[in-house]
Amino acid sequence: MLKEKVYRTMIELTNNKITSKMLQHIMTSRISKSFIPSYKQFYRIDTTEVSKELDEFPTLQTFFTRKLMTEARPIASNEIVSPVDAKIESFGNITVQQKFRVKGKNYSLQDLLGKEEHAKRYEEGQFIVFYLSPADYHRIHSPLDATVLRQYVLGNHSYPVNQLGLTYGKQPLSYNYRLVTELSATCGNAAFIKVGAMFVNSIKLTNTTEQWTKGEEVGYFEFGSTVIMLFEKDCVTFLNNVQKNASIRVGEAFADVL
Numbered sequence: 001m002l003k004e005k006v007y008r009t010m011i012e013l014t015n016n017k018i019t020s021k022m023l024q025h026i027m028t029s030r031i032s033k034s035f036i037p038s039y040k041q042f043y044r045i046d047t048t049e050v051s052k053e054l055d056e057f058p059t060l061q062t063f064f065t066r067k068l069m070t071e072a073r074p075i076a077s078n079e080i081v082s083p084v085d086a087k088i089e090s091f092g093n094i095t096v097q098q099k100f101r102v103k104g105k106n107y108s109l110q111d112l113l114g115k116e117e118h119a120k121r122y123e124e125g126q127f128i129v130f131y132l133s134p135a136d137y138h139r140i141h142s143p144l145d146a147t148v149l150r151q152y153v154l155g156n157h158s159y160p161v162n163q164l165g166l167t168y169g170k171q172p173l174s175y176n177y178r179l180v181t182e183l184s185a186t187c188g189n190a191a192f193i194k195v196g197a198m199f200v201n202s203i204k205l206t207n208t209t210e211q212w213t214k215g216e217e218v219g220y221f222e223f224g225s226t227v228i229m230l231f232e233k234d235c236v237t238f239l240n241n242v243q244k245n246a247s248i249r250v251g252e253a254f255a256d257v258l
Helices: 002-014 017-028 030-042 060-064 109-113 116-120 163-168
Strands: 086-093 099-102 105-108 126-131 139-141 146-154 178-185 188-195 203-205 217-221 226-231 236-238 253-257
Touching: 017 030, 017 060, 030 060, 086 099, 105 109, 109 116, 109 188, 126 236
Parallel strands: none
Antiparallel strands: 086 126, 099 105, 126 226, 139 217, 146 178, 178 188, 188 226, 203 217, 236 253
């Protein structure tokens, strides 16, 4: 309890508009270009799959949101594939009370999705949480062939969604700035939630149409973040590669349709 109080106090003291603007200014400034080689080395980023040479990126921000070569992420034939390069933070069943558990904390679907009518749809369904580290590729891809039913933004501020944030923060997945996309597919409805990370509430869409094709790019994070997917009851089954802390990449299958 004391650790949580100290952690939350420190975050509140540093997470404000001034620090957010400072970080954005640094990331997008011309001088940040000089940080790219050190950033690449520190996070051990494989640049052989990047679509540009390092010196072609004008800022650290553009390198962070880098695109990859087309062949770098083959798309599996399964109906559902990973939308991001990430670590599988948590997965499992959603309770009849419309809750799921991550890092010892219970999360409410109504808090996450904003409305009881949206939450009810995923009662007793399944969830999976993908965490993107600063080293990861931050483009977001469609996890399946689907039609966009609705898309809306919730939350204002964003708090850390890393290990410390999920352990000591106050349910950041439910209260951070987030972009919720509800999809209709052959497996029923699926909620696709992009959660903002500390300081920067910026999730850019690159596909604003109502039709998504499995594997295509649909957006990107301007800073590290998390993706949550929710599935209706009796719609999908997770594959054997879905394990806590397992790494997964865009296009890799993680579930089959029942």
